[in-house]
Each structure stands twice: as C-alpha cells, then as structure tokens.
Amino acid sequence: MTRSIGIGGGDAEERYLTYSNWLEAAKKDVREEKRFEAVFEAIRHGIESEVLNDIVMKKALAEKELEKKICIIANGICNERIKIKDPLYNELFHLTGKIFESEDEVRNYMKEKYPTCEIK
Secondary structure, eight states, X not given: OOOOOOOSSSOHHHHHHHHHHHHHHHHHHHHHXXXXXXXXXXXHHHHHHHHHHHHHHHXXXXXXXXXXXXXXXXHHHTOXXXXXXXXXXXXXXXXXXXXXXXXXXXXXXXXXXXXXXXXO
C-alpha cells in the first residue's frame, strides 16, 4: 500500500519515476546535441572578437604615425582569433580610402604599399 496522496494519474512515486526518466533523457539529449554547443561557441567568439577589436582599435588610436596605425589595423584583420572584423575593415577604409573584400586583399595591399609592416 502506498502512502502517496496523489490524486488521479497514479501514485506520486510512479509519476516521479516517469518525470525522473524524462529528465535524465532530456539531459542526455542536451549533452549530445551539437546545436547548443554551436550557439555558445558563436557567443564566445563574438565576445572575444569584441574584446580583441577594442584592443586593436585602442592601440591604433594611440599610434601617431599613419603607417603604423594602418599596420596595426591590418594585423587585427588578419588575426584568426578575431571572427567579427567589420569594425576593423571600416577603420582601414577610413585610413586608406580603399575598400577591402578579404584578408588576402589586405595582405597584398600591405605588401605593396607598406612592405615594412609585418603581418602576423
């Protein structure tokens, strides 16, 4: 005989086991589901990019020589850790007057116009 006071739908213990099994299955699905991981990874990359963009921009703003400013921004664009590069492309446009479509264009431009700038 059960001591449950559950009304309708069976004893509370039985419902708890059903809920517990469902919860364990849901936790397993979340662990195995790659969509959640992809979302969190995208958020992490976005935050990291914002921080790195700020660092590059502050460093460039502190530089007095135009060539060095351009070199700093170009290195930021070519940095693999920075995933969101729009602000850097925008700043490079304002400094050079040229629109760049890719990192390769930036690298080629820097080799041609500023050969002393080392892109890492």
